[in-house]
Amino acid sequence: MTALTSRRRATAIGFTAIAMWAGLALLTTLAGPVPPFQLVAMAFAIPGIASLILWSVRGEGLRHLRQKPVVWALGIYGLFGYHFAYFVALRAAPPVEAGLIAYLSPLLIVVFSALLPGERLRWYHLAGALAGFAGTVLVVTDGGVAFKAEFVLGYAAAFACALIWSSYSVLSRRFGEVPTSAVGGFCAVTSILAALCHLALEPTVWPQGREWLAVILLGIGPIGLAFFTWDVGMKHGDIQALGGLFYLAPLGSTALLILFGKGEASWIIGAATLLIVGGAAMATLDMLRRQPGSQP
Numbered sequence: 001m002t003a004l005t006s007r008r009r010a011t012a013i014g015f016t017a018i019a020m021w022a023g024l025a026l027l028t029t030l031a032g033p034v035p036p037f038q039l040v041a042m043a044f045a046i047p048g049i050a051s052l053i054l055w056s057v058r059g060e061g062l063r064h065l066r067q068k069p070v071v072w073a074l075g076i077y078g079l080f081g082y083h084f085a086y087f088v089a090l091r092a093a094p095p096v097e098a099g100l101i102a103y104l105s106p107l108l109i110v111v112f113s114a115l116l117p118g119e120r121l122r123w124y125h126l127a128g129a130l131a132g133f134a135g136t137v138l139v140v141t142d143g144g145v146a147f148k149a150e151f152v153l154g155y156a157a158a159f160a161c162a163l164i165w166s167s168y169s170v171l172s173r174r175f176g177e178v179p180t181s182a183v184g185g186f187c188a189v190t191s192i193l194a195a196l197c198h199l200a201l202e203p204t205v206w207p208q209g210r211e212w213l214a215v216i217l218l219g220i221g222p223i224g225l226a227f228f229t230w231d232v233g234m235k236h237g238d239i240q241a242l243g244g245l246f247y248l249a250p251l252g253s254t255a256l257l258i259l260f261g262k263g264e265a266s267w268i269i270g271a272a273t274l275l276i277v278g279g280a281a282m283a284t285l286d287m288l289r290r291q292p293g294s295q296p
Contacts, residue, residue: 007237014233014242017226022252024222026260030214035202036087037194039215044079044191046219047227051184064181071178075186078168079227080193085160093154097147100140101158106246107133108166110283113239116173124282125240131279132247138272139250172234180231187227244283247276 031039055064067075089098110129114121147155198204207215218224233242251273258265 010232011237011241013229014237015245017230017233018245018249020221020226021249023256025253026256027214027218027222030211031218032207032211034205034207035198037198037202038204040083041191041194041198042215043219043223044187044194046216047184047224048188048191051181064179065185067178067182071175071182074168074171076189078164079186080190082161082164083194085157085164089154089157089161092157093151096141098154098158100137101155102161103133103136103140103250104162105165106243108162109169110240110243112166112170113243116170119239124285128244128279128282131275131282132244135272135275135279136247136250138268139254169234170239172231173239176235180228183228183231241284245280248280251276
C-alpha cells in the first residue's frame, strides 16, 4: 500500500466519525430527559466496557492502558475536558450561541495543523474551513444570532470547547505510535469522571422504554466508535481535509432532525448546504488532485 493510499484510507476512516457525529443531536433528543453528565457517563461506559471485554477475549489484558502520563493527560483532556466545558457553556449561555462558538473547532484544526511537521496549510484549506463555518452559522442560528455581555462566561466556556477539541485532535498526530485501542481507556475514565460530576451536580433520571435504545446507540456510535475512527484519521489521515469535512456533521445533524420530524427545511438550509459542501470540496482539494504513486 502506497503512502498516499494509506493516507486516503485513514482519512476515509476518520470521516466515519463525522458521519456518526451527525446522528448525535437526534439520538440525544431520543434519549429523553436524561441529565447531560449522566448521559455522557452512561454512553462512554459502553465503549469503555466493550474495550475491556475485547482485550480480555484477545488475551491482551490491560497492556493498552500502559501509556505514558502525557498520553493519558491528552486523552482525558480531549474527551472529558471537551464535554465538561461544553455543558458549562450550555448552562451559562444560550445554546445557539454556545454551539456556534464550539463549532470553531474544525477551523482551528485546520489552522493548528500548520504547526505539525510535514503539513502545509494552503489558502484553499483555510477558505474551505471558513466556508464550512459560514454554512454552520446559517444551520445553527437559522439566520439570526445575538451575543450578549451577560453570557461572557458561557461564551468563554464554548470557546474552550473549540480550543480543547482542536488541540486534542492535532496533538494526537504527535503520538502516532500510541495504538488507537488506548482510546478505550480514555472512554472509561471519561465515564467515571462524568459520573462523579453527575452525582455532584444533577438529579438522576433514568431512560424509559425506547430511550434506552437511543443511549445504547449513542455509546456504540457518536460517543463510542467515532472517537476511535477519529483517532485514526487524526494520526494518519489528511488533517486539513478532515477539518473541512467536519462541518458536514452539523449539516447532517440538521438533515436527520428534519427527516425525523424534529426540524423544518428552509432556504437557509439550502444555502448552508452549498457553503458547507463547497467548503469541504476545497478543503479536500489536495486529496482529489493527487494521483496514486505521487508523494503526499
